[in-house]
Amino acid sequence: MKYQDSIKQADVILAQAIKQLQLWHLAATPINYAISYEFVAQTNKALTAAIKYQLSTGKKLDNFYMEAVYQQFILGQSKFRDEMLSEFDGLINSVQTNVNDSTISVDSFISKLDSNLNDLKSGDKEKVNHACNNLAKATIVFKTEQQRLTERLQKVQKNSQELQLELEDIRKEIYLDPLTGLYNRKAMSKNIEAWYKENPDKSVAAIVINVDQYSQITQRFGTLIGDVLLSKIAHKIESYVDDSGLPIRTGGDEFLILLPEVDSQIAYEIGEKIREGVSKLRFISSKSGVRLPKMTISVGVNKFNVSQNVNAVIDKTRNSIST
Structure with missing residues (x-):
């Protein structure tokens, strides 16, 4: 309620x-x-x-x-946490910039103080000596404060590094599928949006992958075994994608690979290599020693422009899937 x-x-x-x-x-x-x-x-x-x-x-x-x-x-975590990530990223960048600027400023000030000592010695002896004594004392105090500032800045840097690690964990929670470690639909939308801002005419090859007879496998062996099989297949899929590609889990037994600026023929060849790689996987239950059925996948390939409706393109690609 x-x-x-x-x-x-x-x-x-x-x-x-x-x-x-x-x-x-x-x-x-x-x-x-x-x-x-x-x-x-x-x-x-x-x-x-x-x-x-x-x-x-x-x-x-x-x-x-x-x-x-x-x-x-x-x-309702998506928009809020995205904004939070942006704010914390900006805060971290600001802190790091302030650390660098403060260090440069302090070093420059100390350098000026030191260089003025020789200039002051060229005037009236008594006044110059007095000024030098005062300047020397001021320099000692300033250097002490500078040391304290350095220690504080180092602490801030350490805290910012820890915060960055925490933010990375949040990013994983938001953008990664917890079972397979592949990207999720939110990550897909975020990357497509970024590609569109970069170039509205950017072309992307899409490879849709379905695991064959997955529901029968889970009915026979249970969802836990099914999850293990999906995770292994996802790892094999990811191994064929370089840093420029985006491997995504889009459904229970469905995966999607987005390859920006990749020719359809190359995408098709990648899909075939993944199909062959998965067909060679062998699964044996660690508890019972029972050999599990050989897993196969169905693959569909399409190409689209980032200005198009991505969901419609994916649906069209599903219809072109071959086993």
Whole structure:
């Protein structure tokens, strides 16, 4: 129940949410239930649009998709945490810049003080000696303060480095699929947006990969074994992608590779190499020693411009998949 709903309203929506889950053939888990409630209540337009689009493409609502929807549209972490990352990145850059500027400024000031000592000695002896004594004392005090400043700046630098590590962990949580370590859909959108800003005419080759008979494998051996197999296949897929490419887990048993400025023929060859590589994988249960079935994948290749609707391109590529 949402806090703004009355008890009567909540009861109605709760009952409808259960029926909606039954229509979607989903278990009433806390995540699924929360999403169904939002969908039925029609208060979260972005969530509703995302689910309607998923259904319109013929893709089922599985646990993988529901978890992604929950993270993005209910927890509301995406925009907030993205902004937080930008703010902290700016803070870190500012701190590092201040550290460098302060160090240069202090060194320059000390250098000027030292150089003036010789100039002062060329005038009236008594005044010059007095000035030199005062300047020497001031220099000692200043150097002491400078040492303290250096120590403080070093501490700030250490803190900023620790913060950078924490931010990296947050980035992983936001942009990486926890099971496979590949990028998720949010990372895909962020990279496509960056490519578009860089060049609206940038072309990208897309390789869509589906794991064959994955649902039968999980039904026979369980979801835990299925997760292990997906993770191994994902690692094999990633091994064929260099730093310029983007390997993504887009669905429960579906992967996508985006290759900017890569020819379709090269993308096709990469897809074939991945298919061959996965077919050579052998899986044996570490507990029982049972040899698991040989895994195969289906591959589809397409090419698009970053100004196009990426989801439509992916759907078209799915239709071109060959086994």
